Amino acid sequence: MVRALALSAALFAATPLLAKEGHEAVTTFTLDNGMDVVVIEDHRAPVVQHMVWYRAGSADEPVGSSGVAHFLEHLLFKGTDTLAPGEFSATVAANGGNDNAFTSYDYTAYFQRVAADRLELMMRMEADRMRNIRLSEEDIATERDVILEERNQRTENSPRALFGEQMSASQYLNHRYGVPIIGWKHEMETLDMEDALSFYQTHYAPNNAILVVTGDVEPDEVKTLAEQYYGVIPANPDLPERVRSQEPPQSAERRLTFKDARVSQPYVQRSYLAPERDAGAQEKAAALFLLAELLGGSTTSYLNEKLQFEQQKVVYTGAFYRGVSLDDTTFDLLVVPAQGVSLQEAEEAMDQAVADFIAEGVNEEDLDRIKMQLRAAQTYARDNVDGIGNRYGRALTSGLTVEDVQAWPDILQAVTGEEIIAAAREVLQPEASVTGWLMRDDEVTQ
Numbered sequence: 001m002v003r004a005l006a007l008s009a010a011l012f013a014a015t016p017l018l019a020k021e022g023h024e025a026v027t028t029f030t031l032d033n034g035m036d037v038v039v040i041e042d043h044r045a046p047v048v049q050h051m052v053w054y055r056a057g058s059a060d061e062p063v064g065s066s067g068v069a070h071f072l073e074h075l076l077f078k079g080t081d082t083l084a085p086g087e088f089s090a091t092v093a094a095n096g097g098n099d100n101a102f103t104s105y106d107y108t109a110y111f112q113r114v115a116a117d118r119l120e121l122m123m124r125m126e127a128d129r130m131r132n133i134r135l136s137e138e139d140i141a142t143e144r145d146v147i148l149e150e151r152n153q154r155t156e157n158s159p160r161a162l163f164g165e166q167m168s169a170s171q172y173l174n175h176r177y178g179v180p181i182i183g184w185k186h187e188m189e190t191l192d193m194e195d196a197l198s199f200y201q202t203h204y205a206p207n208n209a210i211l212v213v214t215g216d217v218e219p220d221e222v223k224t225l226a227e228q229y230y231g232v233i234p235a236n237p238d239l240p241e242r243v244r245s246q247e248p249p250q251s252a253e254r255r256l257t258f259k260d261a262r263v264s265q266p267y268v269q270r271s272y273l274a275p276e277r278d279a280g281a282q283e284k285a286a287a288l289f290l291l292a293e294l295l296g297g298s299t300t301s302y303l304n305e306k307l308q309f310e311q312q313k314v315v316y317t318g319a320f321y322r323g324v325s326l327d328d329t330t331f332d333l334l335v336v337p338a339q340g341v342s343l344q345e346a347e348e349a350m351d352q353a354v355a356d357f358i359a360e361g362v363n364e365e366d367l368d369r370i371k372m373q374l375r376a377a378q379t380y381a382r383d384n385v386d387g388i389g390n391r392y393g394r395a396l397t398s399g400l401t402v403e404d405v406q407a408w409p410d411i412l413q414a415v416t417g418e419e420i421i422a423a424a425r426e427v428l429q430p431e432a433s434v435t436g437w438l439m440r441d442d443e444v445t446q
């Protein structure tokens with residue numbers, strides 16, 4: 001998918017995008033150097049969240065340097081021209097706030113949550129490290145050890161995480177979504193100063209960033225500060241176009257078995273290649289989102305009712321769809337067999353239940369209940385300043401627009417049962433699937 005413009009128009013003047021009652025008060029503008037800015041007002045508490053999102057994640061890394069996006073995220077907490085190593089976070093804490101960062105496939109984000117009158121300080125420090133980090137070889141060695149230990153703790157010590165890596169690698173033969181965000185261990189071990197600075201100098205520029213400010217702020221105030229601190233940073237004239245290798249047509253069902261003596265609970269997982277939410281065309285993604293809710297989104301979902309309560313063949317079911325993604329994503333099913341039920345029996349029961357769901361069609365009462373729950377959840381979500389900033393940041397770095405974010409709740413409400421079944425028939429195809437069994441070394445496969 002070619003990345004859509006993250007904002008409606010590159011307007012220097014602030015543009016309010018509050019479309020109707022029930023949406024956040026959103027204002028957007030773009031600085032002369034190409035940096036997009038989104039301001040979301042919430043004046044109920046004197047708090048502000050300041051976030052800088054880069055359109056660069058692990059899927060944008062050079063081949064052979066997996067993990068460098070996450071590595072660089074760690075390194076940005078080292079020194080700059082004006083800040084000593086560790087001084088950034090210490091300053092945030094000294095001002096009563098908290099800060100952190102995170103890396104995903106399609107973005108890297110840095111944030112601080114502080115009192116509203118500390119916004120200028122946050123902008124000054126964040127703008128400084130956008131282009132002025134100073135690293136030593138000791139910094140490189142120290143943080144490389146940190147990310148390797150993080151991988152040991154979160155991945156190497158977790159059969160579920162190792163299994164998940166193999167599932168993704170099997171699903172994506174050519175796309176970088178098949179490479180773990182934290183990186184492959186053997187490539188992480190070779191990351192050096194040149195790798196980190198190359199990624200930094202290429203991607204960390206205002207014309208590749210989105211500033212999202214939420215909370216007790218006025219758009220004009222944010223605009224003035226953004227121009228003062230971010231607006232003076234030169235754009236990167238050599239910013240590469242965001243083009244990725246795409247998956248070839250998937251025409252063969254794929255299967256894997258992952259055995260590990262540490263597995264406490266074997267289970268079956270199935271992933272299907274699925275379309276993501278696209279700018280101006282979110283209807284199919286909305287149908288898939290509701291399909292996941294109907295199939296396995298709660299204890300009263302179709303798979304749970306059929307397999308856990310009626311047949312008593314499983315102790316857990318789940319269905320998951322990650323729609324906010326720059327490129328094709330996955331639709332996943334998971335079942336955990338009950339005591340005495342084999343993985344083969346659990347998989348066959350899952351397949352039959354999915355086939356029955358498609359044949360029977362959507363229960364309209366269930367669909368109406370889920371839509372009502374979603375509407376309530378979306379209303380409550382407006383009370384979470386952190387969540388609002390994350391929702392817009394993830395969307396905008398993944399090719400969606402502010403209008404798409406605001407249209408999403410109404411699009412969900414308009415989806416019909418027939419559209420959900422049509423999406424299920426289209427996406428839940430064996431030739432676009434990977435089925436994995438996570439099991440103990442001594443587990444009987446049949």
